[in-house]
Amino acid sequence: DTAVSQTPKYLVTQMGNDKSIKCEQNLGHDTMYWYKQDSKKFLKIMFSYNNKELIINETVPNRFSPKSPDKAHLNLHINSLELGDSAVYFCASSPRKGHTDTQYFGPGTRLTVL
Amino acid sequence: KNQVEQSPQSLIILEGKNCTLQCNYTVSPFSNLRWYKQDTGRGPVSLTIMTFSENTKSNGRYTATLDADTKQSSLHITASQLSDSASYICVVSESVNDMRFGAGTRLTVKP
Numbered sequence: 001d002t003a004v005s006q007t008p009k010y011l012v013t014q015m016g017n018d019k020s021i022k023c024e025q026n027l028g029h030d031t032m033y034w035y036k037q038d039s040k041k042f043l044k045i046m047f048s049y050n051n052k053e054l055i056i057n058e059t060v061p062n063r064f065s066p067k068s069p070d071k072a073h074l075n076l077h078i079n080s081l082e083l084g085d086s087a088v089y090f091c092a093s094s095p096r097k098g099h100t101d102t103q104y105f106g107p108g109t110r111l112t113v114l
Numbered sequence: 115k116n117q118v119e120q121s122p123q124s125l126i127i128l129e130g131k132n133c134t135l136q137c138n139y140t141v142s143p144f145s146n147l148r149w150y151k152q153d154t155g156r157g158p159v160s161l162t163i164m165t166f167s168e169n170t171k172s173n174g175r176y177t178a179t180l181d182a183d184t185k186q187s188s189l190h191i192t193a194s195q196l197s198d199s200a201s202y203i204c205v206v207s208e209s210v211n212d213m214r215f216g217a218g219t220r221l222t223v224k225p
Contacts, residue, residue: 004157040217041201041217041218042215042217043158043203043205043215044215045213090157090158092157100145100146100163100165102160102163103160104160105157105158105159106157107155107156107157108155108156108157
């Protein structure tokens with residue numbers, strides 16, 4: 001069984017649209033994350049979410065909003081998509097929010113904005 | 115300027131050979147350093163996590179070392195296999211929300 005899953009794997013959309021990426025983890029972890037990997041392969045953390053505590057990287061535009069219906073899910077909603085949003089988005093989870101906890105990553109969602 | 119620099123950018127070795135990847139950082143204060151393996155088209159997989167008090171940590175054929183004084187880390191891969199072909203990413207953090215990622219070293223293992 002897949003530990004951290006994301007859907008869709010690929011997403012192609014027009015500028016200005018609103019889209020969502022779903023993430024689910026079946027590991028029973030308390031903390032979930034969203035990362036963005038740009039074309040130069042740099043990974044940057046966008047959000048971490050633990051027990052309804054949301055910590056946002058201050059560089060993330062407010063067009064991006066994480067939504068967690070329950071502990072096993074952290075979806076990423078993006079409003080008014082821009083060309084620069086094109087990237088691979090990774091969801092991850094860890095047992096707690098401790099900074100030495102191993103993070104388990106999903107397979108990624110490649111978003112292309114035309 | 116990125117606070118985590120990895121070298122080399124890419125590396126090609128023959129199957130069975132050893133190799134060492136380098137990570138230099140300027141992140142301060144420092145809490146822990148991680149090495150990840152990322153296969154093409156997949157998410158990163160954790161290899162090792164070291165706190166500032168640890169000098170070395172092994173995971174099978176992977177051995178990471180850390181010198182917190184010189185702010186350097188290395189990842190040594192022993193007896194390389196074709197499946198080791200991937201990008202290896204060094205991550206240095208002060209806290210879970212302040213993780214700085216290196217650009218990675220792209221390793222290719224050839225038969």
